[in-house]
Amino acid sequence: KEYFKKNNISLNKFYEIIKKNKKVIKKIIKSKSSPDVSLFFMKFVGEKRKNIIDIIKKNDPKILNFYIMENNIKLKEYNTRDFDILLSSIDNNVSLEMINFIIEECQYQNFNYTICNPKINVLKRTPLFSAIFSNNYHIADLLIKHNADINYSDGDILYYLFYLDLLEIKNLKYLLNSGINTELIITFISFLIKNYPYTDQPITEFINTIFTHYIYSNEFVLKFLLSYKNKEALTTKEIQEKIDKVTTLIIKDKFYEEAVYYEFNEALEILLKNDPRNKTEILIKIEKYKSQGSYHDDEEEDEDEENNENNVEINNN
Numbered sequence: 001k002e003y004f005k006k007n008n009i010s011l012n013k014f015y016e017i018i019k020k021n022k023k024v025i026k027k028i029i030k031s032k033s034s035p036d037v038s039l040f041f042m043k044f045v046g047e048k049r050k051n052i053i054d055i056i057k058k059n060d061p062k063i064l065n066f067y068i069m070e071n072n073i074k075l076k077e078y079n080t081r082d083f084d085i086l087l088s089s090i091d092n093n094v095s096l097e098m099i100n101f102i103i104e105e106c107q108y109q110n111f112n113y114t115i116c117n118p119k120i121n122v123l124k125r126t127p128l129f130s131a132i133f134s135n136n137y138h139i140a141d142l143l144i145k146h147n148a149d150i151n152y153s154d155g156d157i158l159y160y161l162f163y164l165d166l167l168e169i170k171n172l173k174y175l176l177n178s179g180i181n182t183e184l185i186i187t188f189i190s191f192l193i194k195n196y197p198y199t200d201q202p203i204t205e206f207i208n209t210i211f212t213h214y215i216y217s218n219e220f221v222l223k224f225l226l227s228y229k230n231k232e233a234l235t236t237k238e239i240q241e242k243i244d245k246v247t248t249l250i251i252k253d254k255f256y257e258e259a260v261y262y263e264f265n266e267a268l269e270i271l272l273k274n275d276p277r278n279k280t281e282i283l284i285k286i287e288k289y290k291s292q293g294s295y296h297d298d299e300e301e302d303e304d305e306e307n308n309e310n311n312v313e314i315n316n317n
Contacts, residue, residue, distance in 0.1 A: 048078070049078060049083060052067075052073070052075070052078060052085070053088055053089075053092065055067050056085075056088070056089050056092065056094060056098065056102070057092055057094070059094050059095050059098055060098075061097055061098055061100075061101035064098070064101065065101070065105075068105070075102070075105045075106050076105070076106035076107055076108075079106065081115070082115065082116065083115070084113075084115045084127075085102055085106055086099070086102055086103065086106065086108065086111075086127050087115050087125060087127055087130055089102055090127060090130045090131050090134060090136065090139060091130060091134070093134060093136065096138050096139060096142060099139050099142060100142070103142075103146065108146070110147075111126065111127050111128060111143050111146055111147065111148035111149075112126060112147075112148060112149050112152045113126060114126055114153070124153075124156075126148070126152055126153070127143055127148060128140055128143045128144065128148040128149075128150065128152070128157075129156075129157050129160065131143060132157065132161075132171055132174065132175070133160070133161070133164075133166060135170070135171065137174060140174070140178075144178060150175060150178045150179055150180050151179075151180060151181045151184065154184065155180060155181065155184035155185075155187070155188065157175065158175065158180075158184070158188050159188075159191070162191075162195075162201070165201065167201065167206065169202075169205060169206075169209055172206060172209055172210070173209060173213065176209075176210065176213040177213075182214075182249065182250065185210060185250070186250065186252060188210075189207060189210060189250075189255060190252075190254060190255065190258060192206055192207055193207075193255060193258040193259055193262060193264055193267055194258060194262060196262050196264045196267070197262055197263070197264075197295065203264075203267075204266040204267065204270070207267055207270055208270055210250075211250065211251075211270060211274050214249070214250045215250075215274060251271060251274060251275050253285065255267070255271055256268065256271060256282065256285060256286055256289060257285075257289045259271065260286060260289035260290055260292075260294070261289065261292070261293075261294055261295055262294070262295050263294050263295070263296065268286070
């Protein structure tokens with residue numbers, strides 16, 4: 001403790017000491033004084049991090065810059081496997097100006113990484129995920145501008161938002177408009193249908209928002225306007241054909257099957273309304289799916305089996 005205090009050891013210097021004296025540190029940890037030493041190390045790192053976060057919370061890049069210069073700090077060296085300056089700053093709702101300063105000061109080259117510290121947050125988060133969780137779309141836009149990938153980790157952000165009850169129309173639209181992969185969305189639609197009976201979340205609105213986005217997306221409207229600008233007259237039939245082509249990419253037969261199984265009538269209505277295919281053929285498929293039963297039938301069957309097993313156990317006793 002005296003050595004650290006006397007020499008004003010920085011967090012960066014601390015990590016250098018650990019790296020250069022691994023054998024010594026291991027011996028200390030195995031010794032009788034291990035709990036005291038470990039606690040000191042943890043407090044030392046914690047205090048250094050707290051100091052820098054407290055400065056960042058002031059939301060003034062000038063104050064942070066002065067602190068860095070005055071204490072000869074390399075901000076990026078505060079980042080470890082379980083702690084990240086940028087993520088912590090986003091979590092503390094700092095300004096866009098402060099985020100810009102931190103990105104430049106830490107010299108971030110990549111934003112597609114996850115940090116997980118179970119003591120703080122059980123989720124593996126990326127900076128972009130954290131910005132969207134906080135509904136801080138200006139910061140999310142900045143990160144995407146720096147090549148943060150909305151599709152990183154195979155669309156986990158959709159499921160995180162859903163399970164944390166944070167998914168809403170606004171952030172869903174943001175994800176859709178930011179280029180989330182269509183295949184990930186198709187999988188997510190299926191997930192939403194399957195969860196319909198087990199949640200109070202507005203599943204119907206989510207599905208409707210997704211279909212509306214793909215059928216009348218900005219990209220489609222832009223192409224239409226460009227055709228108009230270039231005096232390429234499109235007939236009503238041609239416009240409908242273009243809409244139908246987009247729609248068939250997003251509507252899958254399995255959605256009908258799942259909607260029938262989970263008795264999700266609102267989803268069936270949305271699908272039928274938007275599906276350009278022959279309605280008679282679709283209705284025949286729906287009747288076929290209905291003949292296969294529903295989740296209620298399977299749950300009752302499972303309950304009967306469980307009751308039978310319990311009765312057998314009671315009789316045996």
